Amino acid sequence: MKLSVIGCGYLGAVHAAAMAEVGHEVVGVDVDSHRISELAAHRAPFYEPQLPEILASAGAKGGLRFSTDIAQAAGSRVHFLAVGTPQRANGNAADLSAVHAAVDALIPHLQPGDLVVGKSTVPVGTAAGLAERIAEGCPGAMLAWNPEFLREGFAVEDTIHPDRIVYGLPRDEAEALVSRQLLDEVYAVAIARGTPLVVTNYETAELVKVAANAFLATKISFINAMAEISEVVGADVTQLADAIGYDARIGRKFLNAGVGFGGGCLPKDIRAFTARAEELGRGESVSFLKEIDAINLRRRQHVVDTVVDVLGGQAYQKKVAVLGLSFKPDSDDIRDSPALDVAVQLKGRGADVVAMDPKAVPNSMRKHPQLAYTEDVETALGGAHAVVLVTEWAQFRDLDPVWAAQLVKTPLIIDGRNCLDADRWRAAGWTYRGMGRP
Ligand code: UGA
Secondary structure, X not given: OEEEEEOXXXXXXXXXXXXXXXXXXXXXXXXXXXXXXXXXXXXXXXXXXXXXXHHHHHHHHOOEEEXXXXXXXXXXXXXXXXXXXXXXXXXXXXXXXXXXXXXXXXXXXXXXXXXXXXXXXXXXXXXXXXXXXXXXXXXXXXXXXXXXXXXXXXXXXXXXXXXXXXXXXXXXXXXXXXHHHHHHHXXXXXXXXXXXXXXXXXXXXXXXXXXXXXXHHHHHHXXXXXXXXXXXXXXXXXXXXXXXXXXXXXXXXXXXXXXXOOOOOHHHHHHHHHHHHHHOOOHHHHOHHHHHHXXXXXXXXHHHHHHHHHOOOOOOXXXXXXEOOOOOOOOOOOOXXXXXXXXXXXXXXXXXXEEEOOOOHHHHHHHOOOOEEEOOHHHHHOOOOEEEEOOOOHHHHOOOHHHHHHHOOOOEEEXXXXXXXXHHHHHOOOEEEOOOXX
């Protein structure tokens, strides 16, 4: 099938390559010429495992093109909208300017019978408005909403093997039928594999996405709230999570306490959801999300305070090795990253910060040139008065505490992700401080 993907960021670039990989003929379009020239050369413009491989294999098969010219979308039957919806600079709501700009630019290139498919995360009610605009601009063209649930670091796997597919279809029955047939053809491989499919209206599809992210954020802040209590009473939140996680109704996933959640999705999505609920006169229904956000942001502060505390109450001119900058491992994404925030705050407290990350140093350097960076863990640890682990890259989880102890000035480690074996580190002479652990 001929598809276009408008917006080639973390979502769109992976979607375009994955759709080509499963056999469609895809053109990816973006206004960022550097990003497009990288993708056109089958190079990933950001770090995402497996993306270079599928760009190369789909490119070699000839079914994948990239362009800055939206006119190249003409002739495709299905057009995915995958542009960003970041938090507005002046508030909590989502900034939909890229979505509107993409739809306006696409309309002149649509044909009757084409299907526009929204993938971007949008406030509930957006799709209905866009559908009207599309119908006015190109009578006979249709809109469906098809939220995306991929996780960075597993984006290729999640796109090719999604755990569920959601179609938000038009109210008009005939349009709904055609839209569904087109989407079934797009996702034929995943559907044949038995992937659960939920077919619904626009509003439910839009809400599914924000509800899923709000739930995940709630789980993380719940366990972080338990970490706060555990810290006071001397309980161990990791054992608490294991114990409650054995209850299948609760589940152990997303119950890792630590420095909290970040990234381009969870933080801005819970804020945008709150803002939208308030516009709908239902602010109280999700007012708990403000608490979720507050608990989450307190974690960053807590990590910084713990570092200063172990350093004897002041960080001035103390070398602190910050291990991790990306918001999670296997990503170079630093959007709303707790790790980078901790590094910046420690620098603000006077510490001599050396930040290390396997992939996120270039992005961090552009945003915070005031910090000292390295991609070499030995350089980061050398002569450090304290070490703080804030992104659980495998390279850090696998660190040998005996080897590391020989490099630092003082063997003090703050494990902001509870990912190290505390006993092993203590046995190697380290003072170990976890999150919500005795
Ligand atoms: C999240 C959702 O998990 C995806 O399903 C969704 O498609 C995506 O947002 C999106 O809206 O596009 P992602 O932002 O890649 O995916 O990251 P997550 O794996 O959800 O992690 C988010 C943050 O929570 C990270 O900073 C991570 O370190 C933190 N986290 C996660 C915890 O602090 N504790 C946990 O137990 C789990």
